[in-house]
Amino acid sequence: xxxxxxxxxxxxxxxxxxxxxxxxxxxxxxxxxxxxxxxxxxxxxxxxxxxxxxxxxxxxxxxxxxxxxxxxxxxxxxxxxxxxxxxxxxxxxxxxxxxxxxxxxxxxxxxxxxxxxxxxxxxxxxxxxxxxxxxxxxxxxxxxxxxxxxxxxxxxxxxxxxxxxxxxxxxxxxxxxxxxxxxxxxxxxxxxxxxxxxxxxxxxxxxxxxxxxxxxxxxxxxxxxxxxxxxxxxxxxxxxxxxxxxxxxxxxxxxxxxxxxxxxxxxxxxxxxxxxxxxxxxxxxxxxxxxxxxxxxxxxxxxxxxxxxxxxxxxxxxxxxxxxxxxxxxxxxxxxxxxxxxxxxxxxxxxxxxxxxxxxxxxxxxxxxxxxxxxxxxxxxxxxxxxxxxxxxxxxxxxxxxxxxxxxxxxxxxxxxxxxxxxxxxxxxxxxxxxxxxxxxxxxxxxxxxxxxxxxxxxxxxxxxxxxxxxxxxxxxxxxxxxxxxxxxxxxxxxxxxxxx
Amino acid sequence: xxxxxxxxxxxxxxxxxxxxxxxxxxxxxxxxxxxxxxxxxxxxxxxxxxxxxxxxxxxxxxxxxxxxxxxxxxxxxxxxxxxxxxxxxxxxxxxxxxxxxxxxxxxxxxxxxxxxxxxxxxxxxxxxxxxxxxxxxxxxxxxxxxxxxxxxxxxxxxxxxxxxxxxxxxxxxxxxxxxxxxxxxxxxxxxxxxxxxxxxxxxxxxxxxxxxxxxxxxxxxxxxxxxxxxxxxxxxxxxxxxxxxxxxxxxxxxxxxxxxxxxxxxxxxxxxxxxxxxxxxxxxxxxxxxxxxxxxxxxxxxxxxxxxxxxxxxxxxxxx
Numbered sequence: 001x002x003x004x005x006x007x008x009x010x011x012x013x014x015x016x017x018x019x020x021x022x023x024x025x026x027x028x029x030x031x032x033x034x035x036x037x038x039x040x041x042x043x044x045x046x047x048x049x050x051x052x053x054x055x056x057x058x059x060x061x062x063x064x065x066x067x068x069x070x071x072x073x074x075x076x077x078x079x080x081x082x083x084x085x086x087x088x089x090x091x092x093x094x095x096x097x098x099x100x101x102x103x104x105x106x107x108x109x110x111x112x113x114x115x116x117x118x119x120x121x122x123x124x125x126x127x128x129x130x131x132x133x134x135x136x137x138x139x140x141x142x143x144x145x146x147x148x149x150x151x152x153x154x155x156x157x158x159x160x161x162x163x164x165x166x167x168x169x170x171x172x173x174x175x176x177x178x179x180x181x182x183x184x185x186x187x188x189x190x191x192x193x194x195x196x197x198x199x200x201x202x203x204x205x206x207x208x209x210x211x212x213x214x215x216x217x218x219x220x221x222x223x224x225x226x227x228x229x230x231x232x233x234x235x236x237x238x239x240x241x242x243x244x245x246x247x248x249x250x251x252x253x254x255x256x257x258x259x260x261x262x263x264x265x266x267x268x269x270x271x272x273x274x275x276x277x278x279x280x281x282x283x284x285x286x287x288x289x290x291x292x293x294x295x296x297x298x299x300x301x302x303x304x305x306x307x308x309x310x311x312x313x314x315x316x317x318x319x320x321x322x323x324x325x326x327x328x329x330x331x332x333x334x335x336x337x338x339x340x341x342x343x344x345x346x347x348x349x350x351x352x353x354x355x356x357x358x359x360x361x362x363x364x365x366x367x368x369x370x371x372x373x374x375x376x377x378x379x380x381x382x383x384x385x386x387x388x389x390x391x392x393x394x395x396x397x398x399x400x401x402x403x404x405x406x407x408x409x410x411x412x413x414x415x416x417x418x419x420x421x422x423x424x425x426x427x428x429x430x431x432x433x434x435x436x437x438x439x440x441x442x443x444x445x446x447x448x449x450x451x452x453x454x455x456x457x458x459x460x461x462x463x464x465x466x467x468x469x470x471x472x473x474x475x476x477x478x479x480x481x482x483x484x485x486x487x488x489x490x491x492x493x494x495x496x497x498x499x500x501x
Numbered sequence: 502x503x504x505x506x507x508x509x510x511x512x513x514x515x516x517x518x519x520x521x522x523x524x525x526x527x528x529x530x531x532x533x534x535x536x537x538x539x540x541x542x543x544x545x546x547x548x549x550x551x552x553x554x555x556x557x558x559x560x561x562x563x564x565x566x567x568x569x570x571x572x573x574x575x576x577x578x579x580x581x582x583x584x585x586x587x588x589x590x591x592x593x594x595x596x597x598x599x600x601x602x603x604x605x606x607x608x609x610x611x612x613x614x615x616x617x618x619x620x621x622x623x624x625x626x627x628x629x630x631x632x633x634x635x636x637x638x639x640x641x642x643x644x645x646x647x648x649x650x651x652x653x654x655x656x657x658x659x660x661x662x663x664x665x666x667x668x669x670x671x672x673x674x675x676x677x678x679x680x681x682x683x684x685x686x687x688x689x690x691x692x693x694x695x696x697x698x699x700x701x702x703x704x705x706x707x708x709x710x711x712x713x714x715x716x717x718x719x720x721x722x723x724x725x726x727x728x729x730x731x732x733x734x735x736x737x738x739x740x741x742x743x744x745x746x747x748x749x750x751x752x753x754x755x756x757x758x759x760x761x762x763x764x765x766x767x768x769x770x771x772x773x774x775x776x777x778x779x780x781x782x783x784x785x786x787x788x789x790x791x792x793x794x795x796x797x798x799x800x801x802x803x804x805x806x807x808x809x810x811x812x813x814x815x816x817x818x819x820x821x
Contacts, residue, residue, distance in 0.1 A: 193767030
């Protein structure tokens, strides 16, 4: 059969050519990072997913930036100062910073970037996080002044966040298609479902950086394929490695696997507005029923650590001296009986389909909480319908949040009475917690902040808002040829010093 | 004349199908759970932000108004914007469609040639070990789904042998060899099941023809076996294969979604999955319309081919 023979010869020829060109591929000085999903936007103000945050932090700069050890340092600003009442913040800008199109960045660009973000008619997803800003002005080309409505000690810290990047005032309209920033890498092209290509910004303001000629974000949804691509050398970095892969891949000689603590957390959301969790005793019983250590082992394969609140145990503000009651199933059942549930509670727990870690958390809780009188029925719903149908409405469901750049932004909206996230999750209100959160944000002194945050955690143990299960680790796998990258707990990459050996 | 009337009738039918499908697609998409405003705003969705965005996107109008706005715009050549990516849907789909067409075209070529060739080989070696092995392989290939082969192929060729890239796409400007190397695995995996399908069918229809009286007659007249096979049996055995190939063109579209996802190949299938995940309704609507049109066109072409190739239809048309 001549046809079949030809087909056979054809495909073996293709395979042979493929083999011949494989070694040549890795030669270029371009770092290839495997990510999971297509970017929906190239406008830094609109980014909402981890994959997009990576891009925003390579192409743009903010006024301040956050190092891998969570220390905030100046970025486009050279320095800053604040008034005694913490309401007036003055930023001195770095001079000679060039946008990718060659124009020099000036104070007007900073003002325009913030006005765009704060525009009530705009669609910025994070506008409410900057509610405290009353006005932004530029007294001269190198100075920007923020006037705040409230005293806010962490204002410079929140300017490290992922959406507050400085863009040229003349080019805001083209950000969706031809973005321009000041970052170490400039945008070259983007193909949805395939890759985002970035090239070295020759005019970057730190001399000699970046060391790479470029970077590519390769979009590979299937994890087994991504791991195969890393092993085969088709990509150099695998972003956000599933935690069950940390141990198996750590043994490989050609790879380096990093698993680091972060402030990202998952938990069971207990709705304080409706029965049964509107009763404090039921919330306490849930905490008594579940051993968080066991949850970490079963859900995260040990790649995480149990926590009281969104403040991770790796943070200096973590309340390591506050005593958390020991797991005690009998005590949990007793509390439930006091609350009017002598036979325990039977209720559904909703899990987000397509978030494997959170699904695992839900099933783990269902198994563990049984002994403490909680009979949970697992229901699975697509995560895309969570916001519309579950959040703030269901009595019990699994959710989780990405780390935020400051302790205040990870706590205040979530736990302060009437906080924006509080209203969409658990409807919690506690006077001691409110007092501590208010006091912490109106001081710029770390010692005062620490004292108040520890008070808040103690209050949270006494009157739980919800079930914060753990601070989850974040893992990345690198080929050994990659150097100069420290895994960043905010899950983005600083590639200024990255090299390919 | 009759051919023209036949063509016209089929074309009208085609338009009717597309029109009906547009209503159906629009309807189904709008009863999907979830909400695009939440999808765009992500974890930052507050009720006010959602309401504002919905108003801006025109999602508060009654459904028939929204349908007419979409349909009317399409008639005027405006295929709308991807509301999540904020880029024209037509160019997004056009680019993705081109890449999918390449994948599908190569796979289809392999399915047609490989499937028919293997079927003929099996039919002419009926009952021998090679035929039995082929039959076994065909059943395995048909029974096991693409995503399994895809992951197996990646593990074998990329991870273990390190012969081929694990992911399925390199732009042409990166070099022809690189581009071709990236295509090998997706094309092979996409073809596997359907090659087996076509070859099974070719085998059985060839066997049927070989057992028929006219082949017996041809052999009885002493025609050489080669001539009996190629001139008499083959053309008749191919007719059912062509129908099956047309059906397989539809199955190919389903397979392409899986293969593109596994191999990270930026085609139409990936784009549709993305649009579903992010509730990008305008993009999804246009994408589904394109898939519908391709499917309807493939069937249309198959009917024409069948009519052109089948002498019985030709004779019936001439004598009636």
